[in-house]
Structure formats: structure tokens, C-alpha cells
Amino acid sequence: MTKIIIIGGGFAGINLAEKLGNKEGLSVTLVDRNNYNFFPPLLYQVATGYLEASNISYPFRKLLRKMKNISFRQGEFERVIPAENKIVLSTGELQYDCLVFATGAETNYFGMENVKQHAKPMKTINDALELRNHFFQQLEKATLVEDDQARNKLLTVVIAGGGPTGVEVSGMLAEMKKYVIPKDYPELTGHGYESHIYLVDGGTKVLAPMSEKSQEETYKDLTEMGVEIKFNMQVKDYINDTVYFANGETIQTETLVWAAGVTASVFEGIPAKSYGRGRRLLVNEYNQVQDLPNVYAIGDTCLQLTDKNFPEGHPQVAQVAMQQGKNLARNFVAMGKGDPLKPFAYADKGSLAIIGRNKAVADLPKPNIHLGGFIAWVIWVFVHIASLINYRNRLRTMYNWTGAYFTRDQSLRMIIRPSKK
Amino acid sequence: MTKIIIIGGGFAGINLAEKLGNKEGLSVTLVDRNNYNFFPPLLYQVATGYLEASNISYPFRKLLRKMKNISFRQGEFERVIPAENKIVLSTGELQYDCLVFATGAETNYFGMENVKQHAKPMKTINDALELRNHFFQQLEKATLVEDDQARNKLLTVVIAGGGPTGVEVSGMLAEMKKYVIPKDYPELTGHGYESHIYLVDGGTKVLAPMSEKSQEETYKDLTEMGVEIKFNMQVKDYINDTVYFANGETIQTETLVWAAGVTASVFEGIPAKSYGRGRRLLVNEYNQVQDLPNVYAIGDTCLQLTDKNFPEGHPQVAQVAMQQGKNLARNFVAMGKGDPLKPFAYADKGSLAIIGRNKAVADLPKPNIHLGGFIAWVIWVFVHIASLINYRNRLRTMYNWTGAYFTRDQSLRMIIRPSKK
Numbered sequence: 100m101t102k103i104i105i106i107g108g109g110f111a112g113i114n115l116a117e118k119l120g121n122k123e124g125l126s127v128t129l130v131d132r133n134n135y136n137f138f139p140p141l142l143y144q145v146a147t148g149y150l151e152a153s154n155i156s157y158p159f160r161k162l163l164r165k166m167k168n169i170s171f172r173q174g175e176f177e178r179v180i181p182a183e184n185k186i187v188l189s190t191g192e193l194q195y196d197c198l199v200f201a202t203g204a205e206t207n208y209f210g211m212e213n214v215k216q217h218a219k220p221m222k223t224i225n226d227a228l229e230l231r232n233h234f235f236q237q238l239e240k241a242t243l244v245e246d247d248q249a250r251n252k253l254l255t256v257v258i259a260g261g262g263p264t265g266v267e268v269s270g271m272l273a274e275m276k277k278y279v280i281p282k283d284y285p286e287l288t289g290h291g292y293e294s295h296i297y298l299v300d301g302g303t304k305v306l307a308p309m310s311e312k313s314q315e316e317t318y319k320d321l322t323e324m325g326v327e328i329k330f331n332m333q334v335k336d337y338i339n340d341t342v343y344f345a346n347g348e349t350i351q352t353e354t355l356v357w358a359a360g361v362t363a364s365v366f367e368g369i370p371a372k373s374y375g376r377g378r379r380l381l382v383n384e385y386n387q388v389q390d391l392p393n394v395y396a397i398g399d400t401c402l403q404l405t406d407k408n409f410p411e412g413h414p415q416v417a418q419v420a421m422q423q424g425k426n427l428a429r430n431f432v433a434m435g436k437g438d439p440l441k442p443f444a445y446a447d448k449g450s451l452a453i454i455g456r457n458k459a460v461a462d463l464p465k466p467n468i469h470l471g472g473f474i475a476w477v478i479w480v481f482v483h484i485a486s487l488i489n490y491r492n493r494l495r496t497m498y499n500w501t502g503a504y505f506t507r508d509q510s511l512r513m514i515i516r517p518s519k520k
Numbered sequence: 521m522t523k524i525i526i527i528g529g530g531f532a533g534i535n536l537a538e539k540l541g542n543k544e545g546l547s548v549t550l551v552d553r554n555n556y557n558f559f560p561p562l563l564y565q566v567a568t569g570y571l572e573a574s575n576i577s578y579p580f581r582k583l584l585r586k587m588k589n590i591s592f593r594q595g596e597f598e599r600v601i602p603a604e605n606k607i608v609l610s611t612g613e614l615q616y617d618c619l620v621f622a623t624g625a626e627t628n629y630f631g632m633e634n635v636k637q638h639a640k641p642m643k644t645i646n647d648a649l650e651l652r653n654h655f656f657q658q659l660e661k662a663t664l665v666e667d668d669q670a671r672n673k674l675l676t677v678v679i680a681g682g683g684p685t686g687v688e689v690s691g692m693l694a695e696m697k698k699y700v701i702p703k704d705y706p707e708l709t710g711h712g713y714e715s716h717i718y719l720v721d722g723g724t725k726v727l728a729p730m731s732e733k734s735q736e737e738t739y740k741d742l743t744e745m746g747v748e749i750k751f752n753m754q755v756k757d758y759i760n761d762t763v764y765f766a767n768g769e770t771i772q773t774e775t776l777v778w779a780a781g782v783t784a785s786v787f788e789g790i791p792a793k794s795y796g797r798g799r800r801l802l803v804n805e806y807n808q809v810q811d812l813p814n815v816y817a818i819g820d821t822c823l824q825l826t827d828k829n830f831p832e833g834h835p836q837v838a839q840v841a842m843q844q845g846k847n848l849a850r851n852f853v854a855m856g857k858g859d860p861l862k863p864f865a866y867a868d869k870g871s872l873a874i875i876g877r878n879k880a881v882a883d884l885p886k887p888n889i890h891l892g893g894f895i896a897w898v899i900w901v902f903v904h905i906a907s908l909i910n911y912r913n914r915l916r917t918m919y920n921w922t923g924a925y926f927t928r929d930q931s932l933r934m935i936i937r938p939s940k941k
Contacts, residue, residue, distance in 0.1 A: 134660055135934035153572050156934050160704035170707075173660040190664050224936055239555060239594040243611050283581035286591075513556035513577050515645055 101435065103127045104186060104195040106176050108136050108159055111398030111420035112201035118428030120166030124435045127169040130188060134158055134173050137224050138487055140417065141496070143264060145227040147234065147271040148512040152224050154496045155487065176202070178367035181391050197393050199427065200380060204361035204399040204415055214337045218357035221264055230356065232514045234272075237354060239514075242286040247293075252351045254287070254294035257342050259334050260358035261300030262307065263452040266317055268356055269298040270455040273324035296326050297350060299342075301333030301359075306460070308414055309450050312469040313460035320454045334359065361415060363400040375402040376412070384442035386427050397423040406444055413445050417486075422446065451479045522856065524548045525607060525616040527597050529557050529580055532819030532841035533622035539849030541587030545856045548590040551609060555579055555594050558645050559908055561838065562917070564685060566648040568655065568692040569933040573645050575917045576908065597623070599788035602812050618814050620848065621801060625782035625820040625836055635758045639778035642685055651777065653935045655693075658775060660935075663707040668714075673772045675708070675715035678763050680755050681779035682721030683728065684873040687738055689777055690719040691876040694745035717747045718771060720763075722754030722780075727881070729835055730871050733890040734881035741875045755780065782836060784821040796823040797833070805863035807848050818844040827865055834866050838907075843867065872900045 101124060105112045108131040116129050137156035144150040159171045174190035179198065186193050206222050208215040219233060220226045237253050244250040256272055258265045273296055281288055298305070298321065304314050305321070305328065321328060333345040334355075342350045363378045373388055375381045379402035381389050386401060388394045398420035402412045413419040423443055430440045449463040453476065461475040462468075470478065480500070487493045522545060526533045529552040537550050558577035565571040580592045595611035600619065607614050627643050629636040640654060641647045658674050665671040677693060679686045694717055702709050719726070719742065725735045726742070726749065742749060754766040755776075763771045784799045794809055796802045800823035802810050807822060809815045819841035823833045834840040844864055851861045870884040874897065882896040883889075891899065901921070908914045 133935065134656060151572055151574050152936055153932050153934065158704075158933050164703055172664070224934070228936065235555060243593070282585055283579075511574050512579050513574065513645070514554065515573055515577075515649065 100124060100126050101196045101431075102194065103197045103199065103431065104193055105129045105199045105201055106186075107131060107201035107203060107398075107400075108133075108171075109139070109201065109203045109398065109420065110417045111203070111424040112199070113162070114421045114424030115199060115201065115397065115428050116163065116169055116424075117166070118425050119431060120163070120169055122168065122432050122435075125168060125431060127166075128172055128193065129159060129163065129169060130172050130174055130176070131159060132173070132175045133224075134160070134171075135224075136162060138492075139222075140483060140486075142221060142224070142227045143267040143271060145224065145511075146221060146230040146268065147275060148231050149271065149500075150496060151511050152228055154492055156224060157492060176366065179394075180368055181394060184393070195393075197395065197431070200366065200388075200394070200396040200400050201398050201420075201424065202364050202366075202400045203420075204363050206357060207360035207362040208357070209360065211334070211336060214334065214355070214357060217337050218259070218355040220357050221268065222361075228515075231512070233354065235512045235514050238280070238284055238287070242284060251293045251295075252340065253353060254292075255297070255350070255352040256295070256354045256356065257297045257299060257350050257352045258356040258358060259299055259342075260360065261298060261302065261305040261328070261330075262358065264358035265298055265300070265356075266305055266321065267453055268358065269296055269326045270321060270324065270453065270458075272296050273321070273326050274455055276325060297352075298326050298328045299332040299334070299344070300328075300330055301345070303330045306452055309452065309460065310462045310469050313450075313452070313462055313471070316460055316471045317452065317454055320458050324455055361399065369394075375404075377402070379412070385430055385440050386423060386443060395427060397427055403443060405442065408447075409445060416450075418448060419445055451475070451482060453479050521545060521547050522617045522852075523615065524618045524620065524852065525614055526550045526620045526622055527607075528552060528622035528624055528819075528821075529554075529592075530560070530622065530624045530819065530841065531838045532624070532845040533620070534583070535842045535845030536620060536622065536818065536849050537584065537590055537845075538587070539846050540852060541584070541590055543589065543853050543856075546589060546852060548587075549593055549614065550580060550584065550590060551593050551595055551597070552580060553594070553596045554645075555581070555592075556645075557583060559913075560643075561904060561907075563642060563645070563648045564688040564692060566645065566932075567642060567651040567689065568696060569652050570692065570921075571917060572932050573649055575913055577645060578913060597787065600815075601789055602815060605814070616814075618816065618852070621787065621809075621815070621817040621821050622819050622841075622845070623785050623787075623821045624841075625784050627778060628781035628783040629778070630781065632755070632757060635755065635776070635778060638758050639680070639776040641778050642689065643782075649936075652933070654775065656933045656935050659701070659705055659708070663705060671708075672714045672716075673761065674774060675713075676718070676771070676773040677716070677775045677777065678718045678720060678771050678773045679777040679779060680720055680763075681781065682719060682723065682726040682749070682751075683779065685779035686719055686721070686777075687726055687742065687873055687875060689779065690717055690747045691742060691745065691874065691879075693717050694742070694747050695876050697746060718773075719747050719749045720753040720755070720765070721749075721751055722766070724751045727873055730873065730881065731883045731890050734871075734873070734883055734892070737881050737892045738873065738875055741879050745876055782820065790815075796825075798823070800833070806851055806861050807844055807864060816848060818848055824864065826863065829868075830866060837871075839869060840866055872896070872903060874900050 108129050119127050135156045135158045141155045145152050163169045174188035177187045179186045206220040219230045241250050241253040258269050305317050306314050335345050336343040337355050340353050380396040382396050382401045382403050384405040386395045386397050399415040426443045447464045451461050453459040457476050459476040459479040461470040484493050529550050540548050556577045556579045562576045584590045595609035598608045600607045627641040640651045662671050662674040679690050726738050727735050756766050757764040758776050761774050801817040803817050803822045803824050805826040807816045807818050820836040847864045868885045872882050874880040878894050878897050880896040880900040882891040905914050
């Protein structure tokens with residue numbers, strides 16, 4: 100019986116685990132710091148109150164229930180001892196025959212400690228719920244403030260990072276500003292009331308990985324919706340409710356949403372030479388970590404330079420993670436039977452980003468076309484619903500979206516914090 | 521324009537506010553510490569993962585949107601200065617013509633400080649979510665513990681209080697133990713595995729306010745489901761994971777759910793002589809606080825001895841709160857027109873408590889009958905769905921319940937804590 104341990108149950112880890120389900124000769128333990136899987140592409144909707152956390156998350160134990168050879172263990176990785184084939188978690192030690200790192204990526208603060216302390220990240224369910232609590236508390240506070248300047252500071256949001264996450268959050272906030280706030284916060288309308296949604300990026304474009312057409316359309320649509328996009332604005336610091344930029348400019352705000360970059364994790368016990376750019380683990384065409392033949396890495400945390408279409412490595416996106424997970428599963432099964440292994444080659448199915456109600460951009464590689472507006476939005480909705488992990492999540496999400504679509508409104512704005520003693 | 525301030529947006533406050541909506545000559549401010557209303561009778565379902573918090577809660581601003589004479593203000597009561605018709609909140613000061621206390625009741629720890637520090641209450645949404653997190657963390661911890669005694673302590677739950685809340689929580693836990701845990705926590709089945717659900721009460725019956733038939737049926741059903749009910753067991757202390765009882769017995773557990781009593785709040789600025797039993801504000805037949813003619817109290821926080829059918833005061837239940845709220849609204853409107861006021865008389869429509877899937881007990885006063893089993897459960901479902909405050913909550917709850925009913929399962933067991941920095 101080959102014992103496989105997978106650290107991380109995101110796109111990569113869960114696809115790997117599911118494809119190993121009920122396969123002979125393989126015993127799998129999936130480890131994750133949370134007891135649930137969640138769907139990151141829709142986090143920004145949890146953060147702005149359009150979806151509930153439970154619409155996009157699902158307990159691992161339920162997911163893996165029917166797979167008798169897979170068990171779940173909640174815990175955090177502490178270190179690995181490759182010479183002993185042993186891994187140490189916060190919840191105990193485990194032996195392995197094969198170890199797979201599928202830990203994804205974490206928020207990158209680029210060494211800026213104040214930003215790390217005070218900005219709002221958007222990488223986990225807890226991040227998204229805290230951001231939601233924060234937004235709605237800011238609104239309540241603003242209704243009580245008389246001084247125009249103080250109130251407008253409460254109503255200003257700076258989103259750092261012009262990639263898909265930043266675009267999506269700013270689009271949703273613009274929708275809320277236009278449709279929800281006038282109806283429910285009458286104290287915030289009228290003279291003297293001013294709010295700003297700034298989307299800032301150190302570069303010169305939004306959605307840098309996408310096509311030029313997608314970038315232009317996104318810029319135009321967001322601007323029309325009221326988002327103020329500022330380029331060549333690299334954040335240098337965030338102190339006393341002021342964001343400082345490299346070019347000397349500043350913006351006053353109590354809300355800096357940090358979507359400006361990710362970095363992989365380092366693992367105690369893995370030698371320094373195993374890491375490449377962005378702290379990603381260097382792997383061969385079979386996702387084996389170099390010099391550690393029974394240690395593997397898949398998804399955002401790995402850097403694979405063997406794919407001829409992507410000689411500098413793959414983008415850190417969901418599709419790559421899912422495909423690498425499935426390919427590795429196929430290879431584990433093949434190993435057991437003495438069959439040949441399959442090197443990984445990423446099949447780019449395209450990119451999507453949503454801008455607002457009815458608006459999205461899509462780049463489809465074959466044929467090489469760009470779609471925008473309503474048709475792209477329909478594709479976006481379809482792809483995201485289909486990708487949610489469970490029929491219940493799909494139904495609940497459809498329900499919430501249908502309501503939000505027709506009423507241009509949302510209702511998930513309760514400020515809630517479970518009170519741990 | 522008569523300015524009315526309502527402190528508290530629960531059953532009493534929200535019914536009062538809604539009946540004052542768009543009434544001429546009245547300007548209303550509703551104050552609550554949360555920005556949402558929630559439905560306490562279903563909290564125990566949030567606590568056990570069968571419903572999401574958003575199924576039973578709704579933002580005040582959305583609720584009151586169409587009522588132009590009603591505004592919402594988030595804040596906590598600090599003190600009142602009756603001589604100046606002024607109230608001080610955590611978020612500022614307000615003047616009033618009429619003040620209404622609709623603050624409900626809070627958990628009563630009977631002076632036991634250790635219980636207050638370490639037991640799990642069940643009075644608010646945050647309580648329920650924290651209890652849910654706790655239950656599922658206990659299960660994960662238990663899967664990793666080798667020692668039988670230590671593991672069984674993790675799997676033991678003591679619920680203090682044999683009223684409806686205690687009965688409902690223990691019934692749900694028994695359902696989970698029977699149907700959910702064997703499927704998803706295979707590590708917890710088999711030899712050496714022992715878990716206990718204790719329902720303890722200082723008295724000699726469950727559901728003391730209900731009929732004898734309801735009490736007997738509930739006792740029988742819960743026991744058959746595996747709940748161990750112990751009477752004459754009054755909690756004296758809770759230290760080092762041990763519950764101490766007045767009769768000298770002890771039970772080892774990391775989970776003491778405290779549903780053993782409620783108490784009203786005291787309000788700084790209201791004289792001591794205005795309070796009666798249970799710290800409830802003494803009011804006349806129009807819900808006016810004695811000696812403070814423009815201060816009122818409704819719901820759990822008041823004690824009204826003028827109702828001939830309830831000379832010792834009303835039970836602290838939802839129906840009383842709702843009816844007092846509506847009656848006071850009627851009287852405020854009448855006052856404006858110089859019409860006669862209506863003294864309050866409670867119309868008892870009956871009591872319901874749910875025991876488990878398919879099982880409930882109902883006491884209907886006219887005619888004086890008791891119902892049990894499936895028919896009572898149908899009534900319970902109907903009443904609770906109808907009472908949820910908004911069509912969306914009703915639909916979502918129906919959806920979650922339908923799934924849970926047919927699959928004997930639930931999926932809302934993600935351990936989530938928004939991470940406030």
C-alpha cells in the first residue's frame with residue numbers, strides 16, 4: 100500500500116485527491132488548515148455581501164466521504180524530514196511514501212510591515228468575511244459623522260492591484276455605491292457627501308495577463324461605473340490611514356484592500372536550492388521536486404519550466420492547478436502498475452474576469468478571440484457555476500445571484516464575528 | 521412631530537417599528553447593537569450547522585427601507601437622563617419625546633463566574649456560530665486522540681437547562697451523532713469510542729412551561745434518541761473541564777452549553793424601584809414604566825402585572841413581545857389623535873418545541889389540546905417559516921431544511937472566524 104500525503108485541499112490538492120479516490124494500492128491523507136474547501140474566484144463576492152461563505156465552501160469530510168482510501172486530517176504544516184519520509188503537522192506526525200505540496204500561495208506584502216498590519220487581504224474566507232464586516236461598519240460609522248472630511252475618508256476605498264481580484268472588487272463596490280447605498284443609507288446622499296473607489300497599480304494596465312482588448316474594455320467599463328483607476332502608483336507605505344505612493348502622492352483612507360500580489364510558502368526541511376522565482380518549488384515535468392524524488396509540488400506553489408509553451412513557468416491560476424492535480428493522480432496510478440508516466444503540458448482554455456452586472460471580459464485561445472460585455476458575462480456565470488464543487492453550492496449561488504441580478508441588490512451585509520472567549 | 525426612540529430591534533422592537541411605519545406625525549429611530557435583526561427560535565439550528573446565520577437574519581436598513589419616518593442607528597445603550605429626555609449611546613446622544621426599551625434578555629449565569637467564562641451561551645448569532653465552530657473543532661480534535669478517556673471527554677456535551685433551547689440543541693446533537701458522524705468521522709466509530717449528550721436541569725421536568733403530555737413525550741423521545749436526561753442536577757461550578765453539581769456529582773466535558781436562564785438588563789439612569797422580578801422593568805397596562813410617563817418597556821425586558829390572565833407577569837416568549845410591540849404602536853398612533861388607549865392583554869396562541877426530525881410537541885390553548893409527533897412537527901415548520909422576517913429567509917431556510925430532511929444531513933459545518941487584526 101503506497102501512502103500518499105497531500106498538504107492542501109485547494110484546486111490542486113482536491114483534484115489530485117478525487118482522482119485517487121478508490122484506486123487500488125493507494126492510501127491517501129489530505130491535510131488542510133481548514134476543515135473545508137472553498138472557491139477563491141468568488142471570494143470577492145463574499146467580501147461585498149453578494150454571496151454567503153457557505154455558498155462557496157464545503158466540508159472536506161463530506162466531499163471525500165465516498166472514497167474509502169482517502170482520509171482527512173485538519174492541521175497546519177510545520178516541517179518535513181525528507182530523510183525519514185516524515186512530516187510534522189500542528190496536529191501530529193505522519194509517515195509517507197509520497198508527499199505532495201499543494202499549498203497554494205499567500206498574500207505578498209513585499210516586505211511592507213505596515214501594509215501587512217493594516218491593509219485588508221483577500222485570500223481566504225476569513226479575509227473576505229472580515230472585509231465584509233469592515234465595509235458595513237464603515238458605512239454605519241459614516242452615517243454618524245458630521246464633518247465632511249472625516250466622513251469622506253470613511254467612504255474612500257483604495258484597492259491595490261489591477262489584476263482580476265482588484266478589478267472584481269472595485270466593480271462590485273461601484274455597483275453597491277450606485278444601487279445599494281442610496282436606498283439604504285439616505286444619510287449618505289446629498290450635498291457634502293463624497294466617496295471614492297480608487298483602483299491603483301504600479302504598472303500601466305489592468306488585467307495585465309489578458310489581451311489588450313480585454314484590458315481596454317475593462318478600463319473603460321470600470322471608469323464609467325465610477326472607479327478611479329490610477330497607474331504608476333506603487334504603494335510604499337500605509338500609516339495613520341494614509342497610503343503613500345512611490346511617486347510622492349498620498350490618499351487618505353481607512354480601507355486599503357491588498358490584492359497586489361501573491362507569494363508561495365517556504366517549507367522548513369526543504370533545502371533552499373529547491374526554490375525558484377517567487378519562492379515556488381522547482382519541479383520537473385512530472386511535478387517532482389528536484390533532488391527529492393518522492394516529494395512533489397503542484398499548483399501555485401510550484402514552478403515548472405519544462406512545458407514548451409510556458410518555458411518561464413505557468414501563471415498561478417486555477418486551471419493550471421486543477422490540471423496538474425489530475426495529471427499527478429494519473430501518474431501515481433501509472434506508477435503502481437509500472438506504466439509510463441505522462442509529462443505535464445498545460446492546456447490553456449482561456450481567461451475570464453467579471454467587471455460588473457452584465458459585464459465581463461473573456462479571452463479564448465482557440466480560436467484566438469476576445470469577447471466582452473454580456474456574452475462574456477454569460478460564459479463567466481456558466482463557468483463559475485459549473486466549477487463550484489457541489490450541487491448545493493451551485494443551487495445556493497444561483498439563488499443568491501438571481502436575487503441580486505434582478506434587484507441590483509444584496510442582503511448579506513450582517514456584521515458578524517463569532518465571539519471566541 | 522413626536523420623536524420616538526426604540527432601543528432594540530428584536531421581536532418587540534421590530535413589530536413596534538413596522539406598525540409605526542409611515543404613520544403621520546411620528547418620527548422613529550430604531551437603535552440596535554447589531555445592524556441586523558435575527559430570529560432566535562432557530563439559533564440552535566445555526567449552532568448545529570443545519571442553517572446558515574444569513575437564513576435567519578436580515579439587515580435593519582433593508583427591512584425599514586420603505587418607511588420614510590423610520591431611521592436606523594447602530595449603537596449600544598449607555599445611559600438615559602429622563603429629566604432631560606436624553607439618551608446616550610456608544611455612537612452619540614439623542615433627544616426623545618418617547619423612549620421604548622425593547623432590549624430583550626441576556627444569558628443568566630446566576631453569579632457563577634467560571635460558568636460565564638467557560639460555558640457556551642446560545643443567545644446571539646455570534647454565540648451560535650462560535651458554538652458551531654466549537655462542536656466541529658472538538659470532532660476534528662477527537663479524531664486525532666488515541667487515549668480513550670481523553671477522546672471521550674472531547675465527545676461529551678453537557679447542556680444545562682431543560683427548557684425549549686436545551687431540548688432543541690440536545691435533539692439536534694443526537695441526530696448528528698446518529699446520522700452524520702458515522703458517515704464523516706469513521707475514526708470515531710468502533711470499539712473504545714463513547715460519546716454522551718447530557719441534558720441536565722435543576723428541576724424535575726423538561727419543558728416546564730408546557731403541558732404534562734408534552735413533557736412526557738419529549739422525555740421519552742429524547743431518551744430514545746440517545747440523550748441522557750438528568751434531573752435535580754443544578755450546576756454549581758465549571759472548572760478544569762469539570763461540571764460540578766449541587767448534589768456532589770461531576771461530569772467531565774470541554775463543552776458546557778448554557779441554556780439555563782435569562783435575565784433582563786439594568787439601565788443606567790432608571791431608578792432601582794422601577795425594576796421587578798428578574799430585573800424586568802415594571803410597567804402598567806399601557807407598557808409605561810412606572811413614574812416615568814414617557815418611558816416604555818416591551819417584550820422580555822418588561823414585567824406587566826395588569827393582565828388578568830397573567831397576574832404574575834407574562835412568560836418571556838416571542839408571542840408576548842410581538843403583541844406588546846403592536847399594541848404599543850396602536851397606542852402611539854391613538855395618542856397622536858387623542859383616541860383612547862388600549863390596555864394590553866396577551867392572547868396565548870400556544871407553545872411549540874421541536875425535538876428532532878419529524879418530532880415536535882405543541883400545546884394549543886383553544887381548544888385545550890396537546891399534539892405530538894409528526895403533526896406537531898408540521899405545525900412547527902409552518903409557524904417558523906411563516907415567522908421568518910423576509911421571503912428570502914423563508915426560501916433559503918426551506919431549501920436548507922429540505923436538503924437536511926431528505927439526506928438526514930447538514931453541510932454548514934465550516935469552522936470560520938473572520939480574522940480581525
